[in-house]
Amino acid sequence: MxxxxxxxxxxxxxxxxxxxxxxxxxxxxxxxxxxxxxxxxxxxxxxxxxxxxxxxxxxxxxxxxxxxxxxxxxxxxxxxxxxxxxxxxxxxxxxxxxxxxxxxxxxxxxxxxxxxxxxxxxxxxxxxxxxxxxxxEKENKIQLTTRQIDCLYYLALGMTAKLIANKLNISSRTVEHYIETIKTKLNCYNRSELIAKALELPMIKTRVLNQQLMLLKSDDYKI
Missing domain, CATH: 3.30.450.20 (PAS domain)
Structure with a gap:
């Protein structure tokens, strides 16, 4: 094995x-x-x-x-x-x-x-x-702020606007505003399309996969 x-x-x-x-x-x-x-x-x-x-x-x-x-x-x-x-x-x-x-x-x-x-x-x-x-240079051209990248990351993890707001200690309305802004910047028409495009971005994809791998860093996993 x-x-x-x-x-x-x-x-x-x-x-x-x-x-x-x-x-x-x-x-x-x-x-x-x-x-x-x-x-x-x-x-x-x-x-x-x-x-x-x-x-x-x-x-x-x-x-x-x-x-x-x-x-x-x-x-x-x-x-x-x-x-x-x-x-x-x-x-x-x-x-x-x-x-x-x-x-x-x-x-x-x-x-x-x-x-x-x-x-x-x-x-x-x-x-x-x-x-x-x-x-x-390509990633820089997307021109997302740190907060917008964080929102996109948590959205890709499946979180709702309310959960993202609690995570970032901001209002749900602010999160929704960030999401709409990101949709415009990435030329997406709906949230599903936005998540799909987010997972194509290495800066998001790497964080999503690493979040799964980081869960292995617990007392249940030592070698």
Whole structure:
């Protein structure tokens, strides 16, 4: 049984749609302090040319990303040293020499003794024709305020305007105003279309998926 199957068997996973998360078109991985992989989803293993995700276990970033591993390791160490989640723009060269760019969100991975022993991460691959700078420019052109992004994120999680208002400590009317403004900016006609478009945006998609993964950081999940 592979590492991620163990996650699916946990009691904490009963209320999570982890099967869909693990098959989502993004890379999901766990690494120890030496950047050796403890587990990964099929998407990442296939991307790197492995037939099975278990074949990737034990490999290091230096093995898999020989031209890019130093920055990846630096980012991992930052998360472990600060003991805090963090988001990075990262690049990697695949076995076929093509370069991928990604937005990676990483969180500390704990032992049963509550010691940091590595990181858990999720990376959303940016369109192959987009450089990281181009992607940043595209997101900046959307020009959403921090509050609007927060509203869009909670809306994508399925929250009502009232729940979002309570979460952000603002009025429901203000939330509705933000939502209408976002609909105009993203050229959406209704709330369903807005949520669908929100989940196409890496800045929202990454937070939504990470919110699910962060639920694994409880006392029910230590390795």
């Amino acid at each position: 592979d590492f991620f199957q163990n996650i699916l068997n946990l009691d904490i996973a009963k209320n999570l749609d982890l099967n869909s998360i693990l098959n989502f078109p993004c890379t999901i991985f766990m690494k120890d302090k030496n950047s050796k992989y403890l587990g990964a989803n099929e998407y990442l293993s296939n991307l790197l040319g492995f037939k099975d995700s278990e074949d990737l276990v034990g490999c290091s970033d230096r093995d898999l990303w020989p031209t890019d591993y130093e920055l990846l390791l630096e980012n991992d160490k930052k998360v472990m040293h600060q003991n805090l989640p963090n988001t990075f723009y990262e690049s990697g060269t695949l076995p076929n020499n093509s370069i991928i760019n990604a937005i990676s969100h990483k969180v500390p991975l704990y032992s049963r003794e509550n010691k940091v022993i590595g990181i858990m991460g999720i990376s959303i691959i940016i369109h192959e024709n987009d450089s990281i700078q181009t992607h940043r």
